[in-house]
Amino acid sequence: MTDTAIEFVDVVKCYGAVTAVDTINFSISRGELVTFLGPSGCGKTTSLRLIAGLELPTSGTVRIAGEDVSTRAAPDRNVGMVFQSYALFPHMSVIENVAYGPTIRGSDKKSAIARGHEILSMLGLEGLGKRLPSELSGGQQQRVAVARAIVQQPDVLLFDEPLSNVDAKLRRRVREEIRDLQRRFNLTAVYVTHDQEEALAVSDRIIVMSNGKIAQIGTPRELYESPSSRFVADFIGDANLIEGQIENGAFRAPGLSLPLPATSRTGPAVISIRPERIVLKKSGSDGKVKSASYLGSRREYRVETAYGTLLVSAPISAPALEPGEEISVILSPGGYTLLSDA
Amino acid sequence: MRHVLAGMNRLGGLWLLLGLAAVLVLPWYKVAAPHTGEGVALWGSAAGQVLAGRIWLLPPVLAMLAFSLVRLRSDERWQSHPSILWIAGAAAGLFLLQAFAIGLRGPAFDAVGQVFPLATMGQPGLGLGGFLFGIAITGIIADALAARGFCRGERFAANAVIFVVALLSLFVFFPILRLGGAALFTPEGVFQPGVFVTRFTAPDLWGLGCFVGQGRCGVVINTLILGISSGVLSTLLGLALALLVARTGFRFKGALRAISILPIITPPFVVGVAIIVLFGRTGLVTGWLEYLFDIPRTRWIYGLPGILLAQVLAFAPITFLVLLGTIEAINPTLEEASKTLGAKPLKTFQSVTWPLLRPGLAAAFLLAFIESLADFGNPIVLGGGYDVLSIRIFFAVVGARYDLGNAAVLSIILLSLTLGAFWLQTRWLGRKSYVTITGKSDAGLVAPLPGPLKGAAYAAVVPWVVFTLGVYAIILIGGIVNDVGRWDLTPTFRHLLTAFSLEIGPDGVQFFGSAWNSLHTTLLVSAIAAPLTTAIGILTAWLISRQDFAGKRSFEFGTMLSFAVPGTVVGVSYVAAFNVPPVDITGTMAILVICFMFRNMPVGLRAGIAALSQIDRSMEEASQTMGANGLSTLRTVVLPLIRPAIFTSMVYAFVTAMTAVSAVIFLVSARHNMATAYIMGRVENGEYALAIAYSAVLMLIMIASIALIGLLIGKRQLGRRTQLQNTAPALPTA
């Protein structure tokens, strides 16, 4: 028994000339919810399908529960998947849908149906067993899809953009529901989304992907506070990217010098500063307010400085600033991150 | 059953068990191999034959033993062992090599005889053991490929692909190749490539005499004249019908559509016979014309006019459907635009409608042209002295001057003509998109047909309707009256009794009628062929629309090619390929079934592809992640969702098997005669009433069967495909 549920070692997937997934490595522990996050076409769905066995890797190794399953097709893996379109069988009733997996895997019909009803009631769907999927609401359909995916106690549960068919207003509720479910059943889950806010909200850890490669792996907080590359800094939340030089253990740009105690690098470099980590003070000569907007819960400013235009997010409790005002800019240590790519 | 199969798979693979049985136990040959002293096998299996000295059968035996060894030393995933694919490939290759290198009368090359002395005695066709070995080795190759990731590692899909490829190769491409080979042999069986040129350039093929008033034209020219005239006339008639239905207030649209289905269930000779009964020298209409207008009786109907008449009657419904589709796809706003610019109706038709119709017209023409070239039934009944390729081919194989080589050359010419037409059709249709439907919001009224055109359309359609009604009236009553040709309408069961009399005596039912034998075979063959045809068609559709595998494009092309080969050519190529070992199956019922399977599968294929494109493939993936393999997914998820396509394919396969002539006429035997072949014999003897009676019975059976198939498959309305409405999900309380 290992604690690793899923492991990818140097996995590559090509479709003809297109490399959809390019040499990726990661491992996911039991009971963890990990998200693949990245822009459209970066290889998230492909990675998910590689876990499910719906695609086999062109090269590299996929391990599930410690076993090498690289050449094993989907039916020979124990993986549950919730599809973007739910993919409920329209010619079978809800209970037939849910009992389908156990029946196929050899349970007798009676116990499969009993097990199906059990899961349905755990998900608040009791009494709907006899209906056809077309007679359910969208949210109910999704829960039937989840019930169907977890009824066989899979090694891992996969979600491909589960909120894309859900009303914008309901997304928050549904994603909390999924997170709650995953915790309640102690499931290992992999979740695909292109929405960074959704990813930050539900994940234990996030795998950020870009062009078929992994850009960074980390907890939501790690990714937000210390992105390692321009791509991640930019993709997750808002970031001010400032270009400059590292000299004598400090980052220098025109009119700016920030201590970097832990680096031995020199030469050109980029740092990322989150808008809410910048403090503006009235009167000073660091910069000038170019524009200000009131957003209800906070204020946003564009500030012109010698080292570039900054986006700043200020708490509503701080004194309001007017466009044209000369101000001083305070960057606290720990409020900025040195990016690994120059 | 499922558990037994699953259990066998766990034991080491169904294919391995089958293969072992095939090489160790079952008789390898169809009949005992020749034995003159040495070479007598104690038992008939491949292993026995090897011991008796036929060491060229060693590779199959060794391969199966090697697999068993690998199986014993590993687990149920033994196919993933790296050596398996090489061993299986080599064994399959050597198996094919020996099968073709050593024929019935000895080795194909002297060198083979020197290496294997016993080969000079020859070897008979493959028997149970040989065939099962072929199946087993194909399956093992598929499993080994799946273990290497072919078809995403899905064993069922990999097996399906490899088996369909193997079957198509054996029953579509191999016969055509054999046909090409046969064209190079003289009637005496001597290999002489030069005869191809002699045959190909024979003057009676290409003569143009009829154009310059010096006798007859060559067969190829005749065929082209017929094909082009038939194509043009059928297209024009189809256009008239389509315009009437789509663009006028014509009142009998439903009836017209119903009539247009009739030719599909009409046995091919019967229209020809009805035409003879009406217009022959002693025909009804001929008689009336003589009586009323003193027009002398002639045999004008025999030859080009008669064939043309019958073909136009038969093909107009097809061109009608094609053109109706085209006309209904024309966006009415284009025509309205033309009118608002001040164009008169006729001008609008000429400058807007007609150009938009052109691709449909081309498609319809080529379709009718190809059908005409492939038609065998009408020319043989009504041809008189008018020789066309399909008939010439038939007599070269069946006639007194048996000359397979000549039939092969003629078939190659016919095949080139149809393939050329197919090529033109795909090129023409692929060139430019004329589709003018832009969405559902097209408003606008369709432009009614301009007056003069409407008149022309009626002038074409009314005679056609009268004619069709006349023909079917003859078919309806011809079988139950004394002699419809002489207008002797005394009701009688004479003809029906000749064909279908039976007696219920103490020993059960006794079938005396002369038609029972062929009817029994026809029903049996059709009933077996219909589900098999549907199975391979739908399976292939599923592979094409759902699987990604190396070589898929060629695979698609190959399946479509089998559609382009005219029936007559298929018949001759089967004779060329399957009369001799290794696959020596002429004269069996199996060859009839196989012939239908591969000729009729494209309809199931197309219906299946169309139906599958409507179904979200993530449903199948869901089924897979829940543990269902390809076969269970197909059975429990896909098939229930594409029932209408299955119905279409079953009906088409069944009906076509009942009415087909051109290919099976070469393949029937005294033991396994088909209804159409029997009817053709009656027509040749002039027993028209009997032929008509039998045809009417066939049509009734077909109608009843279509209803039955509908009941069996069930057209239960499916729950609508999962709708993605975003209504509020009620939260579960944890």
Ligand SMILES: Nc1ncnc2c1ncn2[C@@H]1O[C@H](COP(=O)(O)OP(=O)(O)O)[C@@H](O)[C@H]1O
């Ligand atoms: N079946 C396929 N055939 C060819 N290319 C594919 C296929 N599936 C995905 N791709 C390509 O692989 C890349 C990654 O696709 P995907 O994993 O679906 O991206 P994402 O889910 O992140 O939007 C894309 O460039 C896509 O076009």
Ligand SMILES: [Mg+2]
């Ligand atoms: Mg995706």
